[in-house]
Amino acid sequence: MRTLQVIETAYRATVEEQDDTIVWLTHAMNGAGGEFGLLLTGNAVCYALQEQRPPALALGGWTQSHAADPAADVASLAAKGVRVYAVEEDLEERGLLDAQLLDALTVVPRAKLPVLLDEYPRVWKW
Amino acid sequence: MSTALSFAIMDAPFENSRTVTMLRVIAEALEAGHDVNVFAYEGAVALSFARQAPHANAVHGRDAAEENHPLPRVWIESLLALAAKRGRRLDWVNCGLCVDERGVAEAIDGVRRGSPADFWKMSVESANTLTAGTR
Amino acid sequence: MPNYLLIESRDPFSDQAVAGHVELAVGLRRAGSMVALYLVQNGVLPCRPGADGDALHEALAAGVEVLADDFSLRERGIGERDLARGVKSAPIGLVVERLAASWKVMFL
Numbered sequence: 001m002r003t004l005q006v007i008e009t010a011y012r013a014t015v016e017e018q019d020d021t022i023v024w025l026t027h028a029m030n031g032a033g034g035e036f037g038l039l040l041t042g043n044a045v046c047y048a049l050q051e052q053r054p055p056a057l058a059l060g061g062w063t064q065s066h067a068a069d070p071a072a073d074v075a076s077l078a079a080k081g082v083r084v085y086a087v088e089e090d091l092e093e094r095g096l097l098d099a100q101l102l103d104a105l106t107v108v109p110r111a112k113l114p115v116l117l118d119e120y121p122r123v124w125k126w
Numbered sequence: 127m128s129t130a131l132s133f134a135i136m137d138a139p140f141e142n143s144r145t146v147t148m149l150r151v152i153a154e155a156l157e158a159g160h161d162v163n164v165f166a167y168e169g170a171v172a173l174s175f176a177r178q179a180p181h182a183n184a185v186h187g188r189d190a191a192e193e194n195h196p197l198p199r200v201w202i203e204s205l206l207a208l209a210a211k212r213g214r215r216l217d218w219v220n221c222g223l224c225v226d227e228r229g230v231a232e233a234i235d236g237v238r239r240g241s242p243a244d245f246w247k248m249s250v251e252s253a254n255t256l257t258a259g260t261r
Numbered sequence: 262m263p264n265y266l267l268i269e270s271r272d273p274f275s276d277q278a279v280a281g282h283v284e285l286a287v288g289l290r291r292a293g294s295m296v297a298l299y300l301v302q303n304g305v306l307p308c309r310p311g312a313d314g315d316a317l318h319e320a321l322a323a324g325v326e327v328l329a330d331d332f333s334l335r336e337r338g339i340g341e342r343d344l345a346r347g348v349k350s351a352p353i354g355l356v357v358e359r360l361a362a363s364w365k366v367m368f369l
Contacts, residue, residue, distance in 0.1 A: 001250065006367070008278065009261055013168075021136075021168055022259065028242035042278055113285055114292040117365070118263060122249075124134075125367040126259030131360050143302045144270060144368070147353070150332070154354040160361065254360040258368040 002035045004120035010043035010070070015057050020047065020070040022126045026077060037120055038077060039108075040086040045094060047074045048086045048101045071102075078104040085116060130161040130215075132252040134245060136260040138169025139198045145173065148258050149201055152216075156208050161215040163252060165245035166237075168260065171220040173198040174237045175230040199234050206236040219244050264295040266359040266366040269304040273314060279304075282369045283316040287323045297326040297364075299355060300348075305333045313345035321347040328355065 007022050014020050026036055040047055047070045056064035078084045084102060088109045091097050101107075108116055117123050133152055137145045155162050166173060180195040182188060202218060209216035219240035225231050231239075249255040267286050273279040283298070290296040298320060300308065307313050308329050321327055328351040334341065341350045360366050 003249075007259075009259065012261070025167065025242050025245075029246040032243035032246045034246050041281075110281065110284065111288060114288045114294070117265075117289065118292070118294075122255065123365050123367055124255065124257040125369060126136075126257055129361065131357070147268075147270065147301050147330075148368075150353045151356045154352075154357045155360075158354065158357050158361070160357070254363060254366070256356070256360060256366050256368060 001121050002037065003122040003124055004037045004039055004117065006039045006041060006123060006125045007044040007047075008042035008126070010046050014054075014068040014070060015064070018064070018066050018068045020068065020073065023047070023070050023073045023077065026082070027073065027080075030077065030080060030082060036077075037083045037085065038074065039116065040074070040084070041090055042087075043090075043094070045086045045090040045096060047071050048084070048091070048105050049096060050075065050100045050102060075102055075104075078102060087113070128161075128251055128253050129159075130163060130248075130252045131155050132163040132165070132245070132248040132255040134165045134167055134255070134257040135170040135173075136166075136168045136258065139173050139175075139178070141169065142260065144258050144260070145170070145198065148256075149198075149205070151256070153205060153208065156205065156212055156214055156216060159212065159214065162209070162217070163248035164216070164218045165240070165248060166218065166220045166224075167245075168221070168224050169228075171224045172228055172230045174202050174218065174220060174233040175199060176232045176234050202237065203234055217248070219248070221245075262293045262295075264297075264359070264362075264364040265289050266297045266299055266356065266364045268299045268301055268356065268366065268368045270302040270369065272303040272306040273316065274306065275303075278369075280316055283320050286320050286325045290320075290323045290325050295326075295364075296324075297328060297355075297359070299328045299330065299351065301330040301333050301353075303333075303337075305329045305337060305339060308334065308344050308348050309339050310343060310345050313348075317345060317348070 218237040
């Protein structure tokens, strides 16, 4: 059953987890046979910005091997056929409307969210 | 047709009221006669950590017994008991990788380790699913 | 049309996202769905008369059912008789009822 994953929080624990935990979860469930769409809202629209190149953390003598790259992971979901959407007004508020965004991104005005939500039998807000 | 309900929770113990809200919903689901599946993800895997311990409260002048401090592991044990009493199933699954990184493998009896594939399976086999993300 | 239960745990005084959630509730209602906004935790703070802003009344005027968790209200000293006009107190079992009735339920 098609499920729309709605993500709002961004960059929460992404350094410690080396992933955005909901983008990661979506990948994992997609691999287990799920069929998903991904709606980026609030600060999570930042994940549509390509070429972010996050830094690896260095702490004391420890250096991170794999810095999280949520934008790349979202692009990877899109490459697997997951439709990725972002709320237009949230992009605009964050100065991202004219930025280099994911090619496969569908920008959705807030007024059209009811139509999008109706398209998916299940909507999971995280 | 299944009447089971599935829930996903994320908040660590003692950090957010969402935990209590979701546990209240889960309790009501069991009382109403539903089988319930819970996928505990991220910090929520510590809710069932067996080593949570009560303590006194000197500010209020209460010893440990008087304080009777809430412990999420006791809440989950109560929900498991409620399910048994009602003849319903409560399947509580902790995301295994989240358990490992937090070092909370020592969990109470009655919960199990699993993965996102378990959550997906639960949701497919349920009548409905509610997710509560964290901030 | 699917029906929607939106669980709002955040308050508009500290989180601007709440305005967008109310807008979504109104949009879904205007699109023809039955919509309920269930306020829990600090989400009940606008239920106090005088604290209820335009957004709450816009939702009510659009036909969104606005309900507040009785436990959360009591926790914050908001009496059920003092609720802002149009808001009703409801026990949390409501969430289970709506899930069982196949409403799409979102914890915002």
